[in-house]
Amino acid sequence: MERKEISQAVIGRLPRYYRYLGELMEGGVERISSNDLSKRMRVTASQIRQDLNNFGGFGQQGYGYNVKYLYTEIGKILGLDKNHNIIIIGVGNLGQALANYAAFESRGFILKGLFDVNPRLEGVAVRGVPIRMMDELKDFVINNDIEIAALTIPKSKAIEVAAMLVENGVKAIWNFAHTDLSLPEDVIVENVHLSESLMKLSYNVTRYREEHEEE
Amino acid sequence: MERKEISQAVIGRLPRYYRYLGELMEGGVERISSNDLSKRMRVTASQIRQDLNNFGGFGQQGYGYNVKYLYTEIGKILGLDKNHNIIIIGVGNLGQALANYAAFESRGFILKGLFDVNPRLEGVAVRGVPIRMMDELKDFVINNDIEIAALTIPKSKAIEVAAMLVENGVKAIWNFAHTDLSLPEDVIVENVHLSESLMKLSYNVTRYREEHEEE
Structure with missing residues (x-):
């Protein structure tokens, strides 16, 4: 798979996204807008959109992010699907x-x-x-x-x-x-x-x- | 005491200086140049000089830093002399x-x-x-x-x-x-x-x- 180089600053923030998305899943939340995620995580919605855009269009206009999909994909990027x-x-x-x-x-x-x-x-x-x-x-x-x-x-x-x-x-x-x-x-x-x-x-x-x- | 505002980036690096200076003291080293400290800590000598200049002239040209004095002063700045x-x-x-x-x-x-x-x-x-x-x-x-x-x-x-x-x-x-x-x-x-x-x-x-x- 071709993967563009991701900055260490973004990488450093991924575990926190992963943690929040995991908590949302545990709470039964299936999708979330960048604005709602922004309020929970206390980072700007534009930062969230920019960070997650690094991995290609997980979000859809008017729909928001699919929590489980995004959680799984970030897990893969972090190598958590490997032993x-x-x-x-x-x-x-x-x-x-x-x-x-x-x-x-x-x-x-x-x-x-x-x-x-x-x-x-x-x-x-x-x-x-x-x-x-x-x-x-x-x-x-x-x-x-x-x-x-x-x-x-x-x-x-x-x-x-x-x-x-x-x-x-x-x-x-x-x-x-x-x-x-x-x-x-x-x-x-x-x-x-x-x-x-x-x-x-x-x-x-x-x-x-x-x-x-x-x- | 008047104290100028120190950036969080500098504050974040102080504990590492403190640790290295403590190790030098344990090893019986009484003074060290910013160049020698730079080699040990793997940061540039100019970064060291800049960081430590925040706290006023601990170093003297041609003499280097007095290890114990600098250790004690950084300890005070970090509040380690308080309970x-x-x-x-x-x-x-x-x-x-x-x-x-x-x-x-x-x-x-x-x-x-x-x-x-x-x-x-x-x-x-x-x-x-x-x-x-x-x-x-x-x-x-x-x-x-x-x-x-x-x-x-x-x-x-x-x-x-x-x-x-x-x-x-x-x-x-x-x-x-x-x-x-x-x-x-x-x-x-x-x-x-x-x-x-x-x-x-x-x-x-x-x-x-x-x-x-x-x-």
Whole structure:
């Protein structure tokens, strides 16, 4: 299929469209105008029309968007109709939260393995997947066609582990470690830096407090 | 203190500067040039100079930046030298991960309370803070000067709980629920939508796979 290049800004907004359309479907809504979608999502209707026009005429004048069709098509664009083998490295609270994340498999992410350094966790299963020790990681990655690894390990280990994973075929890292990973340019890294999110919150709350004390 | 308005784009980059400067300090580095910092952070030296100039002359020609001073000043700008009372609502794996987050208190976030609906968790302590039931939440917020609430609860409950919190004085929501919260404009909301992060990863991995299959 020919597909024109879509800007990362549009791509960045697609998951939110997908989420809203999913909620509409759950609520039994079959079609929606860009104006109604605009009010719900608090973005302009013209932005919605522009964004969705990237994928060809999902909308019809006077009819609006077919919710289920649009949901399915955006899902395809996001690759959610494909399977991706994923492992989680670090099975502390955060790793367990990810492993138990219900939407994982409905979105095509197949949880293949869990790894930790704590020997007391060896063999313990989370959603039917046994926790393995780190010395098995390299062979496991080589033999199981692992595309994505989620890293919820301390930053002191993350860089070294990420490099080993990539050398052995992992294409993408979902990085929760509090560090940037230095990896080859074609490796996909999606960072979730909770500490940075918390600092933004801190900045905004502090500014809010100062402004209100001045009043 | 007079402080000029700083753009949200700069604010968004400050936590990353803070993290790098912290790592430099840990490594015993006392000063660094914008060129060296640029190489480490993979941003241009001119961007660094521009960003840091917002806060007045931390750098000196031919000397570079004093790492500790800059770290401390950025920390102040981010409000990390102030205390913020925080509660966590939803003490599943993700809530526990946040509660156990070691950097919390060193950054001025004081964990005041934990709340859940599961009666088996009542009274169980995480880092010395007992888990309370949701029917105590409202009074607790009113009586304990709670500024920030982290929400790690299902989306079906999140909107209602967030509205109640804000009515009773909470100023900021750290939102992990898979939904947008409709709150008054002056409420600070910092969203961490893990599912959207995962979908961006899915898009990029899928595109990577298509490109390499075409070769």
